[in-house]
Amino acid sequence: MPGHLTALHWALQEMETLKDDDVEVETYATGLNFRDVMGAINIVEASENGFGHEGAGIVRRAGSDVKDLKAGDHVMFIGNCALGTQLVVSENLCEKIPDGLSFEDAATMPCVFATSIYSIFDIGNLKKGQSILIHSACGGVGLATIQLAQMVDAEIYATVSNEEKAKYLMDTFGVPRNRIFNSRNTSFAEDVMQETNGEGVDLALNSLSGELLHVTWRCIAVFGKMVEICKRDLIGSGKLDMSPFMANRNYCCVDLDQICLRKPTINIVHLLRERHIHPIRPIKVFNSDVILDAFRYMQEGVHLGKIVVSMRDSTGQRLTYFDNFDAYLLVGGLGGLGRSISTWIVEHGARHLIYLSRSVGADKKHQEFAQELTSMGCRTDFVQGSVSNLDDVTKAVPQAQGRLKGILQMSMVLCDQTFTSMTIKEWNTVVHPKVKGTWNLHNTSVSANADLDFFVLFGSLSGVCGQPGQTNYASANTFLDAFSQYRLSLGLPACAIQIDAVEEVGCLAEHESIMQKLNAAGALPGTVLECELLEAIEVTTASTLSKSRLTASNNFCLGLRSSLPLSDPGNRSLWKKGTRMTAFHNSGETSTTSGSASSDDLETFVTAAKGDVALLGQPNSAHFLAVEIGKKVLSLLLKLEEGLQMSCSLFDVGMGSLVVIEL
Structure with a gap:
C-alpha cells in the first residue's frame, strides 16, 4: 500500500x-x-x-x-x-x-553529481567569486555541490539540521561556522542577509519546501537565481511571490528524470580522475x-x-549461486510456483534445467517458458512421464550427463474426498507421486552416483495441520518430512518444506474453490508472498544443506498462522486445539507482547470512544493516547519502546517531517 x-x-x-x-x-x-x-x-x-x-x-x-x-x-x-x-x-x-x-x-556519485552539475553550472552558471546557498548541505546533493562550488572558488553558505553536521562541514571542507545556518526554521534568511551585507546570494540550490522555500526566495541577490530540486511544492501547485522577479531574479526547476529522458548523459569521471571531486562521505x-x-x-x-x-557480498556473490556447468531436475515445475522458482534459479546462475512431468511440453505455455529461459542462457530438457514410474525417472536423470547437482520434488495431485468414502484409486492417485516418486528420485540419483547439493521436497501445511477431505494429501506430505530425515541419516542432503497458500502464483492462487475451503476453515490463504517462498528456496539450497552441515532435521513450515487469535471464539482453525499449540494459548492468557497488547488496547479504546465521545474528555485518556502515539513513533524510528520518555517532544525523539507524514 x-x-x-x-x-x-x-x-x-x-x-x-x-x-x-x-x-x-x-x-x-x-x-x-x-x-x-x-x-x-x-x-x-x-x-x-x-x-x-x-x-x-x-x-x-x-x-x-x-x-x-x-x-x-x-x-x-x-x-x-x-x-x-x-x-x-x-x-x-x-x-x-x-x-x-x-x-x-x-x-x-551518479545522481547527486549529475543533479548538482546541471543545477549550478548549466542552469546556475556559477562562477569564481560568486556566492551560493546550499540547503541540506550534508545530504548527498549538498556534499556534491560543496565539492563543485569549491572547484570554481565560489563563496559557500550552507544550512544543516544539527551541530554535528555543522562540525562536519567545518572539519572536512573548511566552511566557516558563521556561514553555516539552521535548515529547520526560517532563521537562516536573516543570517544569510547579515553575512552578505544585505545583498543576498547569487545562487541558491533549494531542497526545502513550504515556508522555507519562500524565505529562500527572499535571500536571492539582484540578478541572482534560485534552482529548485525539490518536487513537493511543484506537485502541490505551490505559489511564488512575483515581486522579486522585478530585480532580474530567476527561478528554475531541475528534474533529473527529464534530463535523463531528453538529454541522456553522465560525465563525472574526468572530474574524479583530476581529483576535483571524490565519492560522497560518509x-x-x-x-x-x-x-x-x-x-x-x-x-x-x-x-x-x-x-x-x-546487493551482493564482497565477492559479488548472492547467498545462493548455482554452477552454470551443472544440471538441476525439477519434478513438475511448470505451474505458477515452478515457473517462478525456475526463473529464480536461472537468475542465480543455473544454465541447465530438466523437467519431468506427465504433461510437460504439451501446453503452448511450456514452450513459451522454455524460450524465455533460453533467452536467459539456460538450456531446458523436457521429459514426459510420471515420477511414480521408475522407468520415467531413469530417463530423466541421465539428461544431466553426470552433472546432476540438485532435485526439486514439486509433484502435486489433489483428489479430495472424505476418508470413509475414499477409494483406493483416489488414495493412490494423490499418494504415489510424493511417496513412490520420492523413492524413485532417491534410488535413481544414488545409483547414478549423483553428488547432490540439495534434495528439496515440496509439501503442504495440510501434512501438519490436516484439512477436511485431504487425508490422502496430508499423509503424502507427512511422508516427505520422514523421508527427509531418513536421507539426512544416510549423510545425504534433504529438506522438506510444508508451505501454506502462496499469494498470486501457484495452484491455490489459481483455483478459487480451494481458497474458499481454506477461508471456511479459518486459515489465512495467501499469507506467503512469492518473495518469501523464494527466500525459503534460497535457504534450502544454500550452505544450510551442504554436506558439512547436515542436521537431524532441516524441515520447516512456511506461512503457518491464523487470521484470528487462537483464543477468539470465531477461530475455526483445525489445529488450534492441538497439544503443540498449548504454549501459544498459555502465553496469550498470561502475557502478550507489548506490540500486540498495545494494538488491542488502542483498538478497544477507539471503538469505545466512537460510542461515547465523552470518553475522550476523561483525565487518563490524553495520557493513554500520548503513550500509544509514542510507541508508534518509536517503532517508525526503529527504537525500543523501553526508551519512551513522555516528557520529550517529538522533535527531541528524532522524528523528522517524513516520519510525521507517515505517522
Missing part, C-alpha cells in the same frame, strides 16, 4: 528489452535517495518499475550500437529500478568506474535483506552523506 514503508517487498520483474544502445548491468550497489523514500510514502509518485535511480555494477550484455562498453566492464549508472539485481540502461547513462573505486563508493551501507531499515534510516533525515544498499 503506497504510504506505508512496511509494504515494501522484493518482487520478480520482467527485464526490459535490450535496445541497440543499451547495456544490461548486474547491480552490485545502489544509492538510496530522498525521492525513493518520498515515493514509498506516497508524497511523490513512485516509479512503476520500482525504486532506485543510481548504482554501480558489471555489464553483462551490450546492444549492437554500444561503442564504449563491453561485457565485464565495471560501471556506475543512472537508471530507473536501480534497486534490483539487474537492469537495462542506455550506454549514455553509464561511465566506467576508475580503478581502485569500490562499487559502494561509485554508487554514491556512507552507510545496508545489506539488501534489511532494505526496510535503509528506508527508515533515510526517512529520519538525520544521516550524514549517502545511504547505499549492497
